Amino acid sequence: MSWPQLEGPLPSGLLPDEGSPEWMNKGDNAWELTAAALVAIQSVPGLVILYGSMVKKKWAVNSSFMALYAFAVVLICWVLWAHEMSFGERMCPILGKPNFALGQKYLLERAKNWYIPTATYVFYQFAFAAITVILLGGSVLGRMNFYAWMSFVPLWLTFSYTIGAFNIWGSGLLQNRIIDFSGGYVIHLSSGVAGFTAAYWVGPRLSHDRQHFPPNNIIHMLGGAGFLWVGWTGFNGGSPFAANEITSLAILNTHICTATSLFVWLSMDMLVYKKSSAIGAVQGMITGLVCITPAAGIVEPWAAGLMGAMSGSIPWYTMMVLHRKSAFFQKVDDTLGAFHTHAVAGTLGGLLSGILAKPSLLKLYYTETPYGPGLFYGLIQGRLMDSLKQMGFQILGAVFVASWNVVVTSLICIFLSRFLNLRMDERDLEIGDDAAHGEEAYALWGDGERRPTHPHRRLTIPSMCRHC
Numbered sequence: 124m125s126w127p128q129l130e131g132p133l134p135s136g137l138l139p140d141e142g143s144p145e146w147m148n149k150g151d152n153a154w155e156l157t158a159a160a161l162v163a164i165q166s167v168p169g170l171v172i173l174y175g176s177m178v179k180k181k182w183a184v185n186s187s188f189m190a191l192y193a194f195a196v197v198l199i200c201w202v203l204w205a206h207e208m209s210f211g212e213r214m215c216p217i218l219g220k221p222n223f224a225l226g227q228k229y230l231l232e233r234a235k236n237w238y239i240p241t242a243t244y245v246f247y248q249f250a251f252a253a254i255t256v257i258l259l260g261g262s263v264l265g266r267m268n269f270y271a272w273m274s275f276v277p278l279w280l281t282f283s284y285t286i287g288a289f290n291i292w293g294s295g296l297l298q299n300r301i302i303d304f305s306g307g308y309v310i311h312l313s314s315g316v317a318g319f320t321a322a323y324w325v326g327p328r329l330s331h332d333r334q335h336f337p338p339n340n341i342i343h344m345l346g347g348a349g350f351l352w353v354g355w356t357g358f359n360g361g362s363p364f365a366a367n368e369i370t371s372l373a374i375l376n377t378h379i380c381t382a383t384s385l386f387v388w389l390s391m392d393m394l395v396y397k398k399s400s401a402i403g404a405v406q407g408m409i410t411g412l413v414c415i416t417p418a419a420g421i422v423e424p425w426a427a428g429l430m431g432a433m434s435g436s437i438p439w440y441t442m443m444v445l446h447r448k449s450a451f452f453q454k455v456d457d458t459l460g461a462f463h464t465h466a467v468a469g470t471l472g473g474l475l476s477g478i479l480a481k482p483s484l485l486k487l488y489y490t491e492t493p494y495g496p497g498l499f500y501g502l503i504q505g506r507l508m509d510s511l512k513q514m515g516f517q518i519l520g521a522v523f524v525a526s527w528n529v530v531v532t533s534l535i536c537i538f539l540s541r542f543l544n545l546r547m548d549e550r551d552l553e554i555g556d557d558a559a560h561g562e563e564a565y566a567l568w569g570d571g572e573r574r575p576t577h578p579h580r581r582l583t584i585p586s587m588c589r590h591c
Contacts, residue, residue: 148238154366155243161357162250166194169354170257173347175564177402177459178264179332180339181555183564186264190257193276197253200277205252206245208281209288216296219289237364247361248288255284255310261459262318265328265336266552269559271543275535279317283531287313287524299492301520302480302513304373305362307417307472308524315466317528319457324536325545327456329552336458339564341401348405352381355412359419369488373420376427377412383431384411391439406442406464410434413468418476420488422497426479430472438467470521477510477517 139145167190175187197205204221214220224230224245234244256276263272287309289295303309327333338344360374388407392400414434415427422430442463446452457463480497482504494513495501501510536545551558 144233146233146238147240148365151237151365152239152243154370155239155247155361155364158357158361159243159247159250161354162247162254162361163194165351165354165358166250166254166257167191169347169350170254170261171347172343173351173405174257174261174264174459176340176343176347177338177405179336179555180564181557182265183339184556184562185269185559188560189260189264189267189269189272192269192273193256193260194253196273196276197256197280198249200280201249201252202245205280205285206248208285209252210248210293213294217286217290219285219293219295234364239364244364247364251306251310251358252280252284252288255306255314256280258311258314258461258465259318259321262322262457262461263325264458265332266456266546267321267325268544268547271325271539271545274539274543275321278535278539279532282535283313283317283528284309286527286531290523291520297516297520297523299494300516301473302421302476302485302494302517303417303473303520304419304421304476304488305359305416307413307469307476308520311413311416311465311469312473312521312524313528315462315464315469316525317532319455319462319466320529320532321536322457323455324533324540328458329549332552333456338402344405345401348408352408352412355381358412359416363420363488369420369484372424372484376419376422376424377415379424380415380427380431380434381408381411383428384408384414384435387432387435388439391436391443395443406460407435407439409464410438410468413465414472414475416469417472418479421476421481421484422479423481423484426475426481430475430479433475434468434471437471438463441467466525470525473517473521474514477514480513 137149139147143149171187171190174190175183178186202224204223206224207222208219210219211222212220224241230240230242230245232241233239234241237244256279259279260267260272286295290297291301291303291309301308328336355377356374359377360370362373363369385404385407388410389399389404392398392403411431411434414430418426418430442460446460446463452462476497478498480494480500482496482500485494485496495509495511495516496504496506496513498507498510498514501507539545546552547559556563
């Protein structure tokens, strides 16, 4: 291909200088920083608002605070050791070597084969790691001891998230094997499975809370969901690390799939329950966002619409029908249904990537990696064996991520339970935020005055040595 030659000198703003070396593309870097900010906004304020409004009023502060705390602590861990464990040198086939991502020389050098500084790459990947932990937290809202959560976050990031990222996106065992455009497996399958597993070990909410757990502010819930949806523009649009054609396609596909999924989920609610539900619409929105994530830039728009139809119906069935009939699902109290919205939808997206991935788009995005075509195109082009091989890798990736998260999340919870209560005391569960933090979400007593405190409410940090 011949590129058109520019006549005359470049504008002064595009010329290399001391702060803009020749290898850096200012347009790519500007977009990537914007994409990273959009991903960060999904967590803070997006999930802070969504969690705080989607739970019962007495858990609004605790739920929002869990998200805010995780966002902050993940960043500290990320630059101290977790980024290099995810994207650095191998320590063994499945584990990266921990190291700092703080030095000026390292952060200002070129990030791999892209035209952006490493500092941009580090921040973008941090935003992914942070939202993964926060999504996991949605499964244990309304009863997890906040002090146990404080320890759980860095442990899970270190021993679970970094393993998935290193093996699928980094230099690990499954490198260049799994099609996962933007984290259907690394982020959503892992958070959904880990959240469900953590919910098992933490235990359920109080029975009356579990049976009646209405959102305290549906308008704010929809606002938080809006941050999540619009922020997904950066989630999937940032993965090419360039402002190119794949970026544009990924963004368009993201919104096509999400809108279709929301519509299908809402239609299912209306057909079965004869009533449209705002909460159901949010769940359908989330499953659409999750499902398209592993395939956003490597499928055609018609395929994105098909994925939206499936993400609005299959997770709906597992959540609204199968969950209620299964004794196993009933035993585990997954507060916001993260298993269905993230694990089921993420797995569905990963498998559909192996069916609908278009060869020309795969070649355009994965320029140096010979991924097999989607099964649909393999049948058309006479490459069935290549397609079946790729489909096998997609299944293997799902099994690996799910298995690792069940085992490691269980070990972390068992370890922490030796030193901390994973679940709050029964009497504190009756009170909620006031018992956990000495604060309440809404000032409804006089002119912002505090209500009389409960005589047994504790304002001090509980003993770190009490067992469950």
